[in-house]
Amino acid sequence: MATHRGRGFAAINYPIGMNLGGDPSQALVHSNPDGKFTVALSAIDLGQGMKSVTRQIAAETLGVPIEDVYVDTADSDTGPHDMGSFASRGTHRMGNAVIQASNEARSVMLEAAAEELEVDAADLVTDGKGNIHVKGAPSRSITTMAAAQAAQFKQGRTIAGRGIFLIPLSEVDPDTGEMTPVSCFAHAAMLVDVEVDDETGEVAVIDMQSAYEVGRALNPKLVEQQLRGGAWMGMSHAIWETTEPYYPSREHGPEDFNSYLMPGPGDLAPHHISVLERPAPDGPYGGKGPGEMCANPVLPAVVNAVYDAIGVRIDDLPVTPEKVLRGLKAQGGAKPRRML
Amino acid sequence: MIEFRKEFFADERDDDLNEIGKPTRRQDILGHVTGRSPFFDDHQFDGLLHLRCVRSPHHHARIRRVDTSQAEKMPGVVRVLTGKDVPTNLNTLLSLLDFGIDDEPILSDKKVAYRGEPVAAVIAATEAQARAAVKAVRVDWEVLPHVLDVEEAIKPGAPKVLDIYPNNKFIYHGKYDHQKLRFGDVEAAFASADHIVEGRYQMSPIEQAPIETCGAIAAPEQNDRYVCYTSTQALFFSLGTAAKVLQTPSSKLHFVGGTVGGGFGGKVDSIHEPLAILGAMLTGRPVKYAWDREEEMQVGAPRGAERWYIKDAVNRDGRITARKFIGYFDSGAYTRLSSYAIIKGVGHLPGPYTIPNVYADVYCVYTNRTPATAMRGFGITGVDFAIETHMDKVAETVGLNPIELRILNSYRDGDMKAHRREAKNCALVECCQVVAEKAGITLSAEARAATSLTGGGGERARIPNYTATDQNGRVEGFDTGSYARKSGSGPAAATAQPSTAQPARAPQPGSQPASRPASASRPEQAPPRADPPAKPPESRPAASRSGAMRFSSLSGFRRR
Amino acid sequence: MMAKTPVNFTLNGNDRAAFAEDGQNLLEFLRRGVGDMSPKYGCGQGTCGACTVLVDGETHLSCLVLAETVDGKEVRTASGLSSPALDPLQTAFMEHFAAQCGYCTPGMLVSARALLDRNPRPSREEVIEAISGNLCRCTGYEPIIQAILAVAEGRARA
Helix, strand or coil, rough: EEEEEEEEEEEEEECCCCCCCCCCCCEEECCCCCEEEEEECCCCCCCHHHHHHHHHHHHHHCCHHHHHEECCEEEEECCCCCCCCCCHHHHHHHHHHHHHHHHHHHHHHHHHHHHHHHHHHHHHCCCCCCCCEEEEEEEEEEEEHHHHHHHHHHHHCEEEEEEECCCCCCCHHHHHCCCCCCCCCEEEEEEEEEEECCCCCCEEEEEEEEEEEEECCCCCHHHHHHHEEEEEEHHHHHHCCCCCCCCCCCCCCCCCCCCCCCCCHHHHEEEEEEEECCCCCCCCHHHHCCCCCCCCCCCCHHHHHHHHCCCCCEEEEEECCCHHHHHHEEECCCCCCCCC | EEEEECCCCHHCCCCCCCCCCCCCCCCCHHHHHHHCCCCCCEEEEEECCEEEEEEECCCCCEEEECCCCHHHHHCCCCEEHHHHHHHCCCCCCHHHCCCCCCCCCCCCCCCCCCCCCCEEEECCCCHHHHHHHHHHCCEEEEECCCCCCCHHHCCCCCCCCCCCCCCCCEEECCCCCCCEEECCCCHHHHHHCEEEEEEEEECCCCCCCCCCEEEEEEECCCCEEEEEEEEEHHHHHHHHHHHHHHCCCCHHHHECCCCCCCCCCCCCCCHHHHHHHHHHHCCCCCCEECCCCCHHHHHHCCCCCEEEEEEEEECCCCEEEEEEEEEEEEEEECCCCCCHHHHHHHHHCCCCCCCCEEEEEEEEECCCCCCCCCCCCCHHHHHHHHHHHHHHHHHHHHHHCCCHHHHHCCCCCCCCCCCCEECCCCCCHHHHHHHHHCCCCCCCCHHHCCCCCCCCCHHCCCCCCCCCCCCCEEEEEEEECCCEEEEECCCCHCCCCCHHHHHHHHCCCCCCCCCCCCCCCCCCCCCCCCCCCCCCCCCCCCCCCCCCCCCCCCCCCCCC | CCCCEEEEECCCCEEEEEEEEEEHHHHHHHHHHHCCCCCCCCCCCCCCCEEEEECCEEEHHHHHHHHHHHHHHHHECCHHCCCCCCCCCHHHHHHHCCCCEEEEEEHHHHHHHHHHHHCCCCCCHHHHHHHCCCCCCCCCCCHHHHHHHHHHHHCCCC
């Protein structure tokens, strides 16, 4: 006849990219005659923002305003190969391929501008607003549009670039398991507060405090989208979801959203996020991918919090009211631990 | 509710960039809010046909006969497909990635190994007509015994889920029925430990549950090619698989995707495209094959269940000196990507901690349930749940605050990891400290002074002089030259040695809590200066591979 | 030949006429019959809300509505929210990053529009109730709630 509060903690790291490597991504970048750029990819945007983050990376590397860059994906007739959007590989692999392609296109653009301005390409900078000018002498300038037109119609240059990023495939030792899984890891720590009702067995997450280390937040709002949505999914994974409620029996498996439970907007917990950035030496501008690790620490944090609240260890996900009540019955009632 | 702690690692970053770091509006969000973003199903086709599959109601059964004659006569039915209509009736994902033996039919014609497995496909003018015709397909089943528990499935005498591997276990490197991790000598550490902490952890399967279900629409395009709009997460995986299954040059296939209504791993290998394209080839009309929500829930591959046994040797000061894992991935009825997941999981052990002795045996086990596939955190989520729940048991055993325990054992730059690579670019300590501070939890002076850049390396950088290895789980009859390829002529050639490794037993009650950890002074070092990354690292060309249809070999299992 | 039923209705303010297949639901009718792809199929069982449309100003799950029943009625979908100027909700969703994959967004916007039409100043609880029938797998809901409240509190640009 009481609710008990508990706190639980978990800390994790997460490998960025396909395990063992060997997962290439390619990119093609080219300018139309007006100096507007298309980035051709085959990466899939599932909602994680693949089109958006690669657009920012291209614009940064090319030195042009983001409005002048468009990412086109995925059409197998026009986009070069990409392994796919999974394993938190998109930002890291595709980002690097886009940088390489953009660098090549940029150097041609600067050569074209240099020829028009009759200077050395090495003396030119882009202002990120659509202009190319001599370092320290902004009046000696040409628009990217004019440089592109000159390249196309006068000089016979293609302002275009190609990129590929591939981490060589690692071996695995059958006897020791020695391997190179990935080149960088993201990190996270999470503390959740829960309330457990010892009459109904229901567990509610009432607060989340987290710290996520993501290399570099290439777009802070896209990172926030992943961290918020992912933590929600972690909470859902811990307390709500299962395709086999009586695993390993397959009986009573849900067939619709009435019986496949997920928290709704009325079940949310406030989530206070801190983002840390330790650039990956081989990440695009140091970026790592936050898309998967955001959910992981929530599962054990919730289980640890339930133990803290009532002294019942539930080592079997999901944490259901039935398991809570059985645990309470077996030990003769709630025995709060309050370790945190 | 969100803050950016720029002060951490500030000297490793140049934050003065133009577009990077800006909260720029998404390129696609105007399309999302106006309803114009084109998902695979948002394309009009004249004369669109609908494909639905006939599925097994049994966990395990032999197929005696599939009678489609009634279904073929039903209103609106254009064509009914069975296994013989599929040019290569095999999901070729594993051979495409050089990751194992292809083991799963597209349309099963000999036996089914999970409830929901497809045995025929009806193509009709409307979805309702396809559903009605599916019910009219008659299958004579010979129901077989089935097994659903991973530890039951590997016992001698258990029903055989897959004919290729003995005892329902995937064979790694042609050598063992599990993947090993061996670093140091855990048994020696257990013998001299102050505390032993054991645990058993179980995670049930869960659904990716994107709001958009999996599907594809294929249609004849001009010039003897086929266009396929698909929800896939991996355009070229899907294109390559379709080309192999249909024995069609990849140049004839035009795949369009890139805007997907959520994936979370469930759309990496959903394999809708081959049947949709085959339907378009055989009917000359556009064909849509998409799952309804019930199929998405119970037929669509979930995150596989995992069972982990963990045993730790712990000093009274809270340092974990050894960690032993026995892990069972429930791969379901076919391999799909589970063989890869185990390797990824093994590469992740023992978690972000520096532990001088680590042992793992991880099994990819076949059971008579829906085959598992990738899901957000594939290969990692389950074992992290086990590890982090276990860490709290260790904390309670030694009487340490759970956050202190993490920081104490955390890996740091320069440490040697259990898979024999140096730890770099670490940040676990700082994440723990930030959360403790926000949550109002007071840490010890050492924990507050710890950093990822200090205290690592030195002794901690060494590979142990002695690592205990073994031949447990050795199998014969599989080629070591290539990943899990069989030697000899038939599946009966392989025999397995009985495994002598015992799974860890149920957790023992923890010993009495020990005293607080002795403080250790750490030499302060200036963090190393690193230039901010301006250029991407040089990419190295992939080693050349034979086989026109292959991607790079991802197995890594071949000895070179 | 299957029986087809003529349906005369207005869609987003425009007179439309099309034939509904026998037993066809409004979702399929709008998408395949009329060509408005904004309402989405998420479950076909009325449990996810991705197919939400307005019929005579009220929210309905179009996967559970018989197409022919909208004869003579006014149907509004997400694609009719911009005219062509964006509805403040659309702008707010963009500003608050209230969409990732975008699949639930059309249904979500329709539910939000219906809420603000009947209750221009809802509380957070009222917003939550109004969108409780629209499942989102990506965002964790908070940015969606914030976007709707921003419009309600007059903080979003028209």
